[in-house]
Amino acid sequence: MTEPWQRELRDFLLTAVYAVFLGPIAGLVWWQLAPKQTKHTMTVLLHGSAAPFHVAVDADAWFLLVAAIAGLVTAVVALLLRWFGPGAVAGLAVGGAAAAVVADRVGYLAERGHTIAAMQTAGVAPAAADLLDFKVRALGVIAAWPMVALVVYTVALAMRDRYRSLP
Numbered sequence: 115m116t117e118p119w120q121r122e123l124r125d126f127l128l129t130a131v132y133a134v135f136l137g138p139i140a141g142l143v144w145w146q147l148a149p150k151q152t153k154h155t156m157t158v159l160l161h162g163s164a165a166p167f168h169v170a171v172d173a174d175a176w177f178l179l180v181a182a183i184a185g186l187v188t189a190v191v192a193l194l195l196r197w198f199g200p201g202a203v204a205g206l207a208v209g210g211a212a213a214a215v216v217a218d219r220v221g222y223l224a225e226r227g228h229t230i231a232a233m234q235t236a237g238v239a240p241a242a243a244d245l246l247d248f249k250v251r252a253l254g255v256i257a258a259w260p261m262v263a264l265v266v267y268t269v270a271l272a273m274r275d276r277y278r279s280l281p
Contacts, residue, residue, distance in 0.1 A: 122199055125202045125205060126201035126204050128195075129188075129202050129205025129206055129209055130204075130212070132191065133188050133209030134212050136188060137212070138220045139184075140213065140214075144176055145221040145225055147180065148172065148173040148176035148221070149169050149173060150169065150229070151169055151232050151233075151248070173248060173251075174255055177217070177221075177250050178255040181255060181256070181258040184213065185210055186262055188263045189206060189262070189266035190266065193267065193270050193271075206267055207263075210259040210261075211260045215256060218249060218250045222247065222248055225247075228248075229248055
């Protein structure tokens with residue numbers, strides 16, 4: 115028979131690891147859905163337009179949506195596997211944050227070559243790559259994954275416990 119702390123540690127590790135494994139999938143989904151820099155947006159940057167920065171804001175919004183959906187999926191899977199307790203909660207928080215960072219890096223790496231090619235075609239200096247790269251700029255959206263996972267998990271447990279307590 116296992117000790118309670120061993121069960122919680124197991125739940126933590128399993129939840130965190132499976133969340134992190136969902137990170138690359140979420141990163142690839144974000145990369146496919148989000149708007150990207152094109153030769154046109156790079157060219158208008160040279161004429162003083164802010165269009166490339168609007169693309170970056172839209173990409174952050176898409177990341178927020180993908181991360182929120184991934185957080186929901188992560189919490190539902192933890193509930194379906196009957197991982198109840200502090201280990202699962204900590205796993206959702208730590209694993210969700212790590213998975214969101216992994217998703218950002220996967221999307222960045224998937225789009226990096228295209229961004230550099232668009233910059234070279236438009237004649238934009240390579241020094242501007244950091245400003246125009248496909249990556250999460252509003253770092254607060256990284257927190258969407260663990261926050262949504264924790265809210266869904268907590269609400270589901272509260273509803274389950276309330277249902278059990280009804281006469």
